[in-house]
Amino acid sequence: MSLLSLHNLGVRFGGLRAVSDVSLTVEQGQIFGLLGPNGAGKTTLVNMISGLIAPTEGSITFADEAGGPWPIDQAVRRGIVRTFQQTRAFLGLTVRENLRIAGIAAASAPPTDELIAAFHLEPVLDRPAGDLNYATLRHLGIALALSLRPRLLLLDEPAVGLTGAEVDRLAQLIRDWNGRGVTVLLIEHNVRFLMALSHRVAVLDRGRLLFQGTPAECRANPQVIDVYLGRSAEHA
Numbered sequence: 452m453s454l455l456s457l458h459n460l461g462v463r464f465g466g467l468r469a470v471s472d473v474s475l476t477v478e479q480g481q482i483f484g485l486l487g488p489n490g491a492g493k494t495t496l497v498n499m500i501s502g503l504i505a506p507t508e509g510s511i512t513f514a515d516e517a518g519g520p521w522p523i524d525q526a527v528r529r530g531i532v533r534t535f536q537q538t539r540a541f542l543g544l545t546v547r548e549n550l551r552i553a554g555i556a557a558a559s560a561p562p563t564d565e566l567i568a569a570f571h572l573e574p575v576l577d578r579p580a581g582d583l584n585y586a587t588l589r590h591l592g593i594a595l596a597l598s599l600r601p602r603l604l605l606l607d608e609p610a611v612g613l614t615g616a617e618v619d620r621l622a623q624l625i626r627d628w629n630g631r632g633v634t635v636l637l638i639e640h641n642v643r644f645l646m647a648l649s650h651r652v653a654v655l656d657r658g659r660l661l662f663q664g665t666p667a668e669c670r671a672n673p674q675v676i677d678v679y680l681g682r683s684a685e686h687a
């Protein structure tokens with residue numbers, strides 16, 4: 452069953468067509484990976500789906516409801532929640548306070564205790580978010596998004612800046628929450644991480660959809676290798 456469908460989605464910024472004519476479907480329960488070179492339009496696409504910017508062309512259907520994308524508050528209410536490349540938390544407030552505030556915004560009771568345990572936040576609950584180390588702050592960003600009880604979680608480069616062990620732990624957390632029914636759309640330059648996690652992948656290039664299919668098909672696709680994977684395809 453499809454959860455999210457993009458229909459010819461596109462946006463112009465003045466004369467620049469940042470995203471053009473993108474149509475794809477994310478199935479309920481999938482981890483869907485989005486790859487592409489710098490400036491390909493990945494974040495812009497997620498900005499449109501999550502209601503941060505309005506498309507100039509096309510539309511989305513979410514959970515059988517046509518007429519999206521919706522403004523960000525309405526998107527969150529429907530269960531579309533995103534994280535950012537730079538974690539957005541209230542840095543002067545404690546982890547506990549950040550989780551409490553996110554919980555107020557949640558449509559139903561947030562799974563706060565489970566999130567604290569899963570993301571190992573217990574030892575830092577009373578520390579200001581601004582004092583957290585980089586990896587823990589990134590965990591907090593994802594925990595805050597999950598506290599809104601998303602049906603679709605949009606993760607924008609969650610592994611950037613993490614060590615190998617931290618990336619492995621993050622992969623396990625994403626798998627665990629996906630296993631609990633959260634569909635995931637993942638943008639990531641770490642090809643190995645993305646390919647290992649994703650059930651299906653798409654590649655954007657200069658705002659257009661170059662490819663979509665399974666990770667194995669992606670690794671073998673000559674155009675994708677040429678434009679993006681290059682020799683890293685051998686190791687992905």
Ligand SMILES: Nc1ncnc2c1ncn2[C@@H]1O[C@H](COP(=O)(O)OP(=O)(O)OP(=O)(O)O)[C@@H](O)[C@H]1O
Pocket residue numbers: 464467469487488489490491492493494495496
């Ligand atoms: N608000 C904006 N105004 C004007 N141009 C923008 C705006 N946001 C993005 N762009 C441009 O749109 C294009 C796509 O950018 P985007 O950030 O979506 O790419 P990306 O694939 O996410 O790149 P990266 O992997 O580097 O994060 C780029 O040319 C970028 O400069």
